[in-house]
Amino acid sequence: MGLRPQDVIRRKRDGGSLSREEIAFFVDGVTRGSMADYQSSALLMAIYLNGMSASEMAMLTDAMLHSGEVLNFSDISKPKVDKHSTGGVGDKTSLILAPLVAACGASVPMISGRGLGHTGGTLDKLESIPGYRVHLSLAEFRVILDRIGFAMMGQTAEIAPADKKLYALRDATATVEAIPLIVASIMSKKLAAGLDALVLDVKTGSGAFMSNEDDARNLAQALVSTGNSCGVRTEALLTDMSQPLGRGVGHAIEVRECIEILRNEVNQGVRPVMELSLELAARMIAISCIESSLEAAREKIQLALTSGAALECFRRNVEAQGGDPAVCDEPARLLPLTPHEVKVESTRTGFITGINAAEIGRAIASIGGGRTRIEDAIDPGVGYAAESRIGGEVKAGEALGLLYCRELGQAQTASERIRAAYIIGDEPTSAPRLIKEVITA
């Protein structure tokens, strides 16, 4: 006798474990429309409240992954490796580490997303480079990946269609924040790129999707366990998102910062982004077995940076994807910021003890530097350059950062909002550790 949706819902409702067959029945029903939305959402809520075991999560991921096209780059002999970040404010590591890792001999088939809410998206950032195309055919993507070592594109409708439907339902039914559902959503899309290995950057703090550190750690562990169960070597870094990562928040401004780093023009403001990008890149090289030790991988990545090999790789990718490669030489000219640069001043003297990073992201989004709905257009020149970080000292009247806005009329409200995101106290505090923990299988 065939399964019925009610039976699957009932089992999870009663705290049982779903079988591979039951999970496949659910995902297949969602993909083909034979499971009614109201049945799916009841099951999603039961999963939210009763959880899933590690093996159920792996089976759910696998079923969602196979609900659509799974790319196969086995004709490319290099190890295929990618990074995924749970998202934050000013998080631009993808643009730095992809050319670094590609320059070291791995293949990085990076399928990225758009920004929404307070976080930016890699695709949107790349599009601030004049001419850069993220809408590639799969054939183009494969050619660029093979020739240059990394290629960047958006998710297609063919990849994990079950996730697309389930995500819309979760959003409408308050079932977004369930670890098994987050894990299956992230991993089904990432693993559809036919990876050998994956490094995850799970963020925690005021600008992260999971602000609580324990929640973020649980998510990281579930992601790592699921990736490995699905046959992809996976590890995760638990990293700080209690303030914007690096200096820039926005689109053109973030790509500029990446190019500065790839050009090895290091200053104090970009140090955290550089540190994290290099560490993630080194771990991608180590987990891909291109180097047998993390130490050797770190040296190799460092050399790819200082030798200019990574910048060269980035330049070739920009050219291959239709962008103007001169962006590597003249970033300030080709990635213009808005005409108005406004100082966001501290109203008092003291030490920066906390920053509401999400609020900075929302302030920039509100003046065109982000989206609240997926169909909104983005102004790439809008942004914020943070001049001070947690642990730093500021004097009244000194700049916390610089705001770039299209119209002067927007300046005051946005500045106020950013200023209010800083907590300034009388006691000194130490800077948060950037990499909090490494989570391996």
Place this chain on the structure above:
Amino acid sequence: MGLRPQDVIRRKRDGGSLSREEIAFFVDGVTRGSMADYQSSALLMAIYLNGMSASEMAMLTDAMLHSGEVLNFSDISKPKVDKHSTGGVGDKTSLILAPLVAACGASVPMISGRGLGHTGGTLDKLESIPGYRVHLSLAEFRVILDRIGFAMMGQTAEIAPADKKLYALRDATATVEAIPLIVASIMSKKLAAGLDALVLDVKTGSGAFMSNEDDARNLAQALVSTGNSCGVRTEALLTDMSQPLGRGVGHAIEVRECIEILRNEVNQGVRPVMELSLELAARMIAISCIESSLEAAREKIQLALTSGAALECFRRNVEAQGGDPAVCDEPARLLPLTPHEVKVESTRTGFITGINAAEIGRAIASIGGGRTRIEDAIDPGVGYAAESRIGGEVKAGEALGLLYCRELGQAQTASERIRAAYIIGDEPTSAPRLIKEVITA
């Protein structure tokens, strides 16, 4: 700012209590279609898993009650009182107690349901009386109620429409068995009849919706608390449904049994139905304050039976609702059973220690004496007459009961199924207590 469905779902998901406004928003959204089914079902699952407080249940009931028409019989000066049973096999008390209570001066506006699955429905039973109409206009219902003291009709589309929609969703999403949802469903429909008081018959045992006694007790307590919170004096009896109630299971056969009782033709087989009907009726009179003590109410009810006043009241109702009143004088002629009467024989000698009452209900339904889908037709002549009860002794070859079937070809399978529903052991066992507990506010 207006409420969003997600916010209401999130609160219940997180174990919070919904406010009156949130519950009204949900029920109104269900009724008007502005809350998507997939949002309603996510909330239903959250309610299933996280429960509802007594005050939430009362607010949910009140909102569902007011999703449609609420009858108002305030122009009828008698107290309005009804009984509701959670359903069982051979449960025919409504037809006995309604005339008893009406004969004692209360007004019983009884809105009943159809049978489904292993349980029968009052409307279906009444329709086995030639000519009897249960589809009354509200005006007719009011006139009959006022003139005779009780009237019987089916639920209309105007009564508690939110319940109809939610019930269909619950059935498809494995969220039927949640006490707050059961309570709101039962009480919103019952209270729509504009009652002053209500007596509930909550059944437990093999033939009941809630076979477990603790579950049934919890349900009874929740029903009583909700009824009283909604301003209707409510109490419940927790009663035994570990075997068919009384002798007959079916339609014509059950109405015959009711008329026998109203005619005061008491034999051993009908004693349990009579006992329960009289007690429920007495409690309806007491809770309506027609008598100030339960003892006095019992005497009054007994007198209505022995004097023939209840039978006379029943006769007048049958006539008013289009039925042939001669059914009261010649039940065997006007309520014919099927041509085939088949003895269901015990295969062994021993004591009856248990009966799967639901299975007997399903066996009768399977040969036309019930429905599996709401659109199925019913054969009123099909039925079963139980000759032996739990605690009784049987010899091999003796009749457990008599099966009435339309075609002889159905006899063997149905007999086998009924026979298998009896557990016959070597040790004597005592008969179960019919009334297990009284639950008051």
